[in-house]
Amino acid sequence: MYTTEIKHIGVFTSGGDSPGMNAALYAIAKTAEAKGIKVTGIRKGYEGLIDGDFTTLKSHDLQKKVQRGGTMLKTARSKRFMEPEGRNKALQTLLTNNIDALIAIGGDGTFRGLLAFSELCNLPFIGIPGTIDNDISGTDYTLGFDSAVNTAIENIDKIRDTAESHNRVFIVEVMGRDSGYIAIHSGLSTGADAILIPESGKDFIYLLDKVKGYNSEDAFLILVSEGDEIGAELVASKIREINANIDLRIARLGHVQRGGNPSAFDRVLGIRMGVEAVERILSGAKNKMVGFLNNQLNLTPFDEVIKQHQVKEELQELLKLFSK
Known part of the structure; x- marks a missing residue:
């Protein structure tokens, strides 16, 4: 059951780049187009969100970049967004450009930013875990790991x-x-x-x-x-x-x-997470991250995502065994 309110989705990549981000962007654009939803790319993460550095995303163009590492939307860390003034300006940019929902691909800092932004803004946000460190709660694998x-x-x-x-x-x-x-x-x-x-x-x-x-x-x-x-x-x-x-x-x-071309696993994971992000946001989900847990896609609230990650007990035992 889809909501009829969302007609325009913005998407950006933030923090450190990770292989598979372009595959996720392709899937987001492809799914949005199939449902008649406009999708706009925001360049350079939160910095572009503040400054209105936007670009049109077309699935046909992104299809040619699935095999490439990095992110075609560029990425950056934003000190300005950490301050209330920066977040207020970002909100005004969204409203001015009639963006109804936001999808962000990034790591721990990205989700902390989304959580802070959600306290100011009532628009629906969905996150995709994109970081090579695999240090995000709510998913067994992050994009790029x-x-x-x-x-x-x-x-x-x-x-x-x-x-x-x-x-x-x-x-x-x-x-x-x-x-x-x-x-x-x-x-x-x-x-x-x-x-x-x-x-x-x-x-x-x-x-x-x-x-x-x-x-x-x-x-x-x-x-x-x-x-x-x-x-x-x-x-x-x-x-x-x-x-x-x-x-x-x-x-x-x-x-x-x-750097380098994403593995087959990360390409498919990016595509699956990208499709799921659009599907979920159109179904009314907000302020949650799409994760891959126990071989299934799932949603985790942002306040759970930013909790300190723990190395799985099984891996700790393997580490102990092979280190002695």
């Missing part, structure tokens, strides 16, 4: 080749400001000897125990999430204290994890 892990694995496999050739210890730093999901998934998938994540306090102790017995006959691979409280440099210094003869290198994968 699978692609980022595959990119990390491809690079870590190459690092292992050279590490094996020289019997070196390699510390590989992957992204994950507050979340160890990329480190866990890429570390387990590449047979890492140690995985250090922000959510665990014992992983460093396991690492030091292992390093004491390192005989330099094989490569030794350590995965460190960038948000880990120890940090790659400190890990390296502690290892050298234990064994000064270890041949050690640090490799930071950095923003390469955000």
Whole structure:
């Protein structure tokens, strides 16, 4: 049962870019067109929402960008939107352009912004979780996470080749400001000897125990999430204290994890979430995020989404098992 009030949907991408955002934009435009709804793209996230930086979205054009990483709408973080004055200006921009509903694709900061905006604005908002960190509550997978892990694995496999050739210890730093999901998934998938994540306090102790017995006959691979409280440099210094003869290198994968073509999983996930976002907003849903939980699409209220994420117990047990 669709509402008849919504005739114009605005959509934007916000925060860090993630592979699969363009697929979601394509699905949103395609679904809106099929239902006779106008859809407008808002460039540069909340900044574009404040300034009225709009562009027309056509599914035919977006169809050609499904395979591309990044976001064709551009993205930015907005300090202005954090202030009431910025949010009031954004609301006036929506009203002036007769936008009846808003779909936002982004991470934790995006949803905090939507929650604050919903207290000021009565228009329906729907969110899609787009972040490589996979640190959003209410979904098993965020858009871009699978692609980022595959990119990390491809690079870590190459690092292992050279590490094996020289019997070196390699510390590989992957992204994950507050979340160890990329480190866990890429570390387990590449047979890492140690995985250090922000959510665990014992992983460093396991690492030091292992390093004491390192005989330099094989490569030794350590995965460190960038948000880990120890940090790659400190890990390296502690290892050298234990064994000064270890041949050690640090490799930071950095923003390469955000770029590149999205995986098949992220393309389909983006399309499914994009369609669901339009369907739900036309059915009267508001202030909720479309997630993928237990192999099904679902909705989670924004105030639940922004709660601190937790690493699943099963993954914690795997981490403990393979780190010892």
